[in-house]
Amino acid sequence: MGLTRRRFIASAGVLAACGLARRAPGSVGQPSADTSRHFEWIEVRPGVHAAIGEGGNALLCVRAGRSALVDCKLAAFGITLRREAEAFGSPVRAVFNTHHHADHSGGNHAFTADLPVIAHANAAPRVESQFERYTQGIAQAAAQIAQSDRAGGTVRGEVAALAERAAQLTPASFIPRQLVGDSATFDLGGERFDLHHFGPGHTDNDLVIHLPGTNVLHPGDLLFHRRHPFIDRAAGATTLGWIAALEKAAALCDASTVVIPGHGAVTDVSGLRRQAEYFHRVREAVGKVVAAGGSADEAAAIDLPVFEGYEFAQSRERALRAVFEELSAPAATADPAGVR
Numbered sequence: 474m475g476l477t478r479r480r481f482i483a484s485a486g487v488l489a490a491c492g493l494a495r496r497a498p499g500s501v502g503q504p505s506a507d508t509s510r511h512f513e514w515i516e517v518r519p520g521v522h523a524a525i526g527e528g529g530n531a532l533l534c535v536r537a538g539r540s541a542l543v544d545c546k547l548a549a550f551g552i553t554l555r556r557e558a559e560a561f562g563s564p565v566r567a568v569f570n571t572h573h574h575a576d577h578s579g580g581n582h583a584f585t586a587d588l589p590v591i592a593h594a595n596a597a598p599r600v601e602s603q604f605e606r607y608t609q610g611i612a613q614a615a616a617q618i619a620q621s622d623r624a625g626g627t628v629r630g631e632v633a634a635l636a637e638r639a640a641q642l643t644p645a646s647f648i649p650r651q652l653v654g655d656s657a658t659f660d661l662g663g664e665r666f667d668l669h670h671f672g673p674g675h676t677d678n679d680l681v682i683h684l685p686g687t688n689v690l691h692p693g694d695l696l697f698h699r700r701h702p703f704i705d706r707a708a709g710a711t712t713l714g715w716i717a718a719l720e721k722a723a724a725l726c727d728a729s730t731v732v733i734p735g736h737g738a739v740t741d742v743s744g745l746r747r748q749a750e751y752f753h754r755v756r757e758a759v760g761k762v763v764a765a766g767g768s769a770d771e772a773a774a775i776d777l778p779v780f781e782g783y784e785f786a787q788s789r790e791r792a793l794r795a796v797f798e799e800l801s802a803p804a805a806t807a808d809p810a811g812v813r
Contacts, residue, residue: 510557511550511628517731517739518687522561524554528576529735532691533558533565534684536664541567542584543682543691544577544735548607548647549614551580552631567591567661569668570649571693571735572676573599573708575606582607582646591659592649593670595678599708604644611639653680669725671718675702675735677709681722691733692722698737698744701780701788702751704795712752712796719749737784752796754779759796772797 513525514533524531528546531554540563546554558565568584570592571577578600581590592600615636618624624632657668667683675694682691694703695718704710726732726742733739754777762772773790780789 509625510560511553511624512546512557514557515739517733518689521684521687521689521731523733523739524558527553528579529571529574529694530691530733530737530739532682532689532733533561534664534666534687534689535561535563536661537563539563539566541565541569541661541666543569543733544571544693545580545584547576547610547614548579548582549611549618549632549635550628551583552635553628554580555583556631567659569666569680569682570596570600571682571691572596572679573603574676574694574705575603575610577693577735578647578649579607579610581649582642585646585648585650589651590649591651591653591657591668593678593680594652594654595676595709597648597650597652599676599678600648601644604647607647608639608642611636667725669721671721672714673709673711674715674718675710676705679718681718681725683725685725688727688729689731689733690722690726692719692735692745694735695719695722696732696734696737696740696744696748697785698734698740698748699783700737700785701783701792702748702785703788704792704799706795706798710795712756712799716749716752719745719752723749751779755793755796756800759793760800763797763800769794769797 512527515523515525517523520535522533524533527550529544531546532543534541540558540561542558542565545551545568555565565584565588568588568590570590573596584590615632618629618632653668655670659666664684664686667685669681669683670679671681679693679695681695695715704712723742723745728742730742731739732741732744734744758775758777759772773793775793
């Protein structure tokens, strides 16, 4: 079946390559005790792992001798990510990008030569446009990691070797080639991957990736769990659309759903609701500044109880300014009903 606006079924080639057997849901696990790994790997369901560190959180699903990966970290660590993912005993056969940002798509180059990399249609031109960001990030990481003792010799060697051959990389090394629209379903050997694009939120190409059989959800950067979010207005971000996307993502969950955020600790549906509440409170407070004819500087100085305990403090002012810009625009819309 070909791609339509509402539904896409993966090609037979991808189905064969990614044939994944269904596994029963399990309880959230603990970080791996393997200290030789560069990433922190947490088994959240049997055979389903979250990879933490060096960019946005990734998801690895291992089934029947094959695996699928959601998000690829920063460019410098794509090779390391693939090696560590496949060290669980199964080759990666498909990759999904939740959106185009470099800390989620940078590692694509480690997969595009021989695997389908799947993303929303709006992601491809945005990935292509940030090619220099990828290559600059590789050079910077190589310089930093050479002076650091936090990475093992294998990782330092991988990053250094990548930096040496970075001139051979092209935009095509990063661009996802299998593109989807508003909805896509990949039936991977009995393990279903449902992809949902709920409209512009964090960007104009966000995908929420749902594994209903294992009850795991990866909403990408629609969820900064207990961290101030990056609101990418240049890439179509809108907090009004973001709230709507969070509502729809929460509707896919039940009380036992494991939610792997784009950034922050693994959580459950309450994390999605808390993120929506954050935006409601911010929009309300910034809206008062806008209504009173106040300035962006006044908005940026806002402090709210909802901010308590939040990380990424350096992003707070930038987020408030982005909301001020959004609400000051002529087409600004009133806040929808809250998510409770």
